[in-house]
Amino acid sequence: MGKLDRSFYLKDTVTVARQLLGKLLVHEVDGNKISGLIVETEAYLGTEDRAAHSFGGRRTPRNEAMYSQGGHAYVYFIYGMYYCFNAVTGHEGVSEAVLVRALEPLEGLDFMAAARYQTSYSELNARQKINLTNGPGKLCMALTIDRSLNGEDLCGNRLYIEERDETPDICSSKRIGIDYAGDDRDLLLRFNILNNKYVSK
DNA sequence: ACCGCGATGCCCT
DNA sequence: GGGCATCGCGGTA
Secondary structure (H helix, E strand, C coil): CCECCHHHHCCCHHHHHHHCCCCEEEEEECCEEEEEEEEEEEEECHHHCCCCCCHHHCCCCCCHHHHCCCCEEEEEEECCCEEEEEEEECCCCCCEEEEEEEEEEEECHHHHHHHHHCCCHHHCCHHHHHHCCCCHHHHHHHCCCCHHHCCCECCCCCEEEECCCCCCCEEEECCCCCHHHHHHHHCCCEEEECCCCCCCC
């Protein structure tokens, strides 16, 4: 399966958010592939979107990566203890991005279990298996995505997204955790694979 | 099952 | 000094 190239990320942000569903997010750590299928995303539409960190043209050290060329990572630190991973979209200077909110674990299961629960995958109960990657902070813990990957080129060899054959059935809904965003809180910019058990609650 | 809350740090006003 | 694109716990039912 091929790695998604630059042109994928230069498409319209909502298109990217929808098309990322079913693709494989990969972090290569010490030669090991840690990966999961993307099952939930949200689109953040830049300076016009009250929910986006770049609303109104806000441009600071924290959100600078949002303004980079499509196909880079925007990783930010939130609530004092979690990271969230976005794929930046659009051309340089455009501050749009897609937040990856949940994964279905595929490769490196023991690595993820160690990162989340300090044990092996086979020792996890059913609830812990689901909770490995069913939220934006959780998937970053499981894949050890942190500040050091902010601005990383997703067309490189450390952190990237792979093509997949299957085109999943999807649906849209309101974005999570953005009640501060006025009317924009009601936009249907959250997308998920139907009936996938790793979609966040 | 759902609900409420505290954790915890960094950024930006 | 306020608030945050979250999570997990402990309460009640």
